[in-house]
Amino acid sequence: EPEVTQTPSHQVTQMGQEVILRCVPISNHLYFYWYRQILGQKVEFLVSFYNNEISEKSEIFDDQFSVERPDGSNFTLKIRSTKLEDSAMYFCASSLPPEGAGYEQYFGPGTRLTVT
Amino acid sequence: AQKVTQAQTEISVVEKEDVTLDCVYETRDTTYYLFWYKQPPSGELVFLIRRNSFDEQNEISGRYSWNFQKSTSSFNFTITASQVVDSAVYFCAPIRMDSSYKLIFGSGTRLLVRP
Numbered sequence: 439e440p441e442v443t444q445t446p447s448h449q450v451t452q453m454g455q456e457v458i459l460r461c462v463p464i465s466n467h468l469y470f471y472w473y474r475q476i477l478g479q480k481v482e483f484l485v486s487f488y489n490n491e492i493s494e495k496s497e498i499f500d501d502q503f504s505v506e507r508p509d510g511s512n513f514t515l516k517i518r519s520t521k522l523e524d525s526a527m528y529f530c531a532s533s534l535p536p537e538g539a540g541y542e543q544y545f546g547p548g549t550r551l552t553v554t
Numbered sequence: 555a556q557k558v559t560q561a562q563t564e565i566s567v568v569e570k571e572d573v574t575l576d577c578v579y580e581t582r583d584t585t586y587y588l589f590w591y592k593q594p595p596s597g598e599l600v601f602l603i604r605r606n607s608f609d610e611q612n613e614i615s616g617r618y619s620w621n622f623q624k625s626t627s628s629f630n631f632t633i634t635a636s637q638v639v640d641s642a643v644y645f646c647a648p649i650r651m652d653s654s655y656k657l658i659f660g661s662g663t664r665l666l667v668r669p
Contacts, residue, residue, distance in 0.1 A: 469655060
């Protein structure tokens, strides 16, 4: 069964460093998402991406964040200058066009980002 | 504005008991979908069920059943004959039918099933 994959599973970085989190969505999916979950808290929406552009972003997704689909298969989240409060689990998700599949989003296993 | 409320922060039951998880979704939207996700201790998010706002018929799938009442905005999820492996955090997550179709997660209910 197709699945969303994410690399790395765990990333440790120093404050102020740039990190890139990578995701490979399911191949025929067209909508892509990043969510994050600070330890012990709820899952929060960061950004949605469709047709090679951001369709919506949350207040969390400030100028330090960017997303890219560089080659038609990968979907990346970049944090330009990490802060301690960026420490969280980051989930990538993808979905088919809504009319095709009931809006279900398939989640990757997550990347745990630790900023020291 | 939309508001998702999971008032139960933690529930503890003994194995084989039935348990119901509550979710209230307040919205002015007339059309939406509601999802339940399970997050076991390993951390991944596992899709469980999906319901739409225009179908209030209750359904049962194995040990899972769900009750949706649009008039009260409540979307409750029941596990029958709970098992230790059901121990996890359960999130209710509606989806908005706008350009992004993003999920709006509730705060989650931690379920502990004791042997």
